[in-house]
């Protein structure tokens with residue numbers, strides 16, 4: 001089946017009866033306690049959902065059959081062999097503690113040689129980049145209480161999926177932050193769809209990611225779409241899964257038209273592949 005057929009055949013399924021979404025929630029995301037992965041913690045069948053924290057950040061909790069389940073995003077920067085401490089507050093102030101042992105995962109490295117002027121930003125660009133970094137990191141900490149109906153994601157654009165999540169890039173030997181999303185090579189102007197139902201919480205034209213949209217799906221699950229040629233959604237707009245929100249482009253620091261797609265849980269970028277059907 002072609003990607004496009006697959007996308008079309010998947011779209012009605014998201015509007016299907018609730019049991020479909022529940023069945024999906026049980027299988028997606030694929031749990032894996034590695035840097036850039038998602039850990040799944042069963043929390044029992046209390047009446048009220050437990051409030052779960054990792055450090056200062058709230059963690060996604062949703063119903064799976066009879067029990068509550070936490071899905072914890074693990075940062076790419078988490079050290080294999082380290083332990084993450086998760087606290088779940090049950091009703092009546094009872095606190096349960098869980099430890100996630102971070103398992104190793106090897107991500108590829110890429111070394112690039114570029115003219116020095118392309119590595120070092122001018123003072124003006126640096127100021128702009130810093131301002132935008134602070135703004136986006138606040139946006140990506142958004143946590144709203146309503147839980148998503150499903151954690152399964154639609155592929156947001158047609159085209160080959162890159163496997164470059166977590167790729168460590170070095171420019172002239174200097175480490176850059178690892179690639180925190182998945183890229184889809186698609187021609188400029190190709191429609192980009194919302195991967196899940198949600199609300200637009202940020203749009204902007206930023207130095208590195210170019211024209212960008214961030215969607216809030218609830219409980220700290222966010223998706224980000226970058227390098228867009230056009231943004232066809234406005235802040236506070238509610239979007240359904242599969243609705244068109246923009247067009248593929250090459251804005252920001254991008255050498256060719258493609259969609260950059262990131263998925264966030266508890267303010268860390270996790271591998272989008274874990275949320276997509278095969």
Ligand SMILES: [Zn+2]
Pocket residue numbers: 179181182183259260261
């Ligand atoms: Zn990318």
